[in-house]
Amino acid sequence: MIERGGCEQRTEYRVKGHDALIYKARPVWDDPTRWIEHGIAKIRLHGGRSFWVMRIERQGIGEGVMARFTDIWEFYVAPSVRAQFALEYGPRGSWVTLFRKAPGYIETLLLHDHSDPSRYVTVDRWESQEAYRSFHRQFSQQYEEIDRRCRGLTIREGLIGEFSEDV
Numbered sequence: 311m312i313e314r315g316g317c318e319q320r321t322e323y324r325v326k327g328h329d330a331l332i333y334k335a336r337p338v339w340d341d342p343t344r345w346i347e348h349g350i351a352k353i354r355l356h357g358g359r360s361f362w363v364m365r366i367e368r369q370g371i372g373e374g375v376m377a378r379f380t381d382i383w384e385f386y387v388a389p390s391v392r393a394q395f396a397l398e399y400g401p402r403g404s405w406v407t408l409f410r411k412a413p414g415y416i417e418t419l420l421l422h423d424h425s426d427p428s429r430y431v432t433v434d435r436w437e438s439q440e441a442y443r444s445f446h447r448q449f450s451q452q453y454e455e456i457d458r459r460c461r462g463l464t465i466r467e468g469l470i471g472e473f474s475e476d477v
Contacts, residue, residue, distance in 0.1 A: 379439040414441020
């Protein structure tokens with residue numbers, strides 16, 4: 311167990327079939343009784359052969375090949391509610407607060423289009439598509455509640471796409 315800046319962390323591993331996942335864990339920021347995991351590396355027995363392949367998650371500088379999942383949404387927002395929209399969808403807003411409760415959540419970026427002030431884009435990054443799907447299964451009720459509450463903040467919204475990211 312490692313403590314950094316008062317935050318307890320630990321590195322562990324999990325074996326499933328021919329894969330071993332090495333991950334770090336830390337307490338959820340608003341509930342220290344729950345822990346969140348972030349993959350560090352995956353070790354896989356290569357095609358039944360007698361050698362192993364390690365895929366390392368990028369930590370700052372360097373390369374790896376673990377696939378991440380990114381969900382990108384586009385929103386058009388009326389001038390009268392832009393401040394409220396930025397609060398709800400920004401780094402301390404309702405969406406990010408909910409996402410942080412789920413294992414595998416990495417980050418959300420809120421982008422504001424300079425050429426069209428009514429347009430925003432969110433980029434939600436997850437460790438994997440399965441982590442994203444698991445979040446939706448586990449938190450569907452809370453997701454729907456926030457979605458209902460935020461409907462009045464947008465003129466139009468839509469999913470741009472779901473993307474995998476090889477890092």
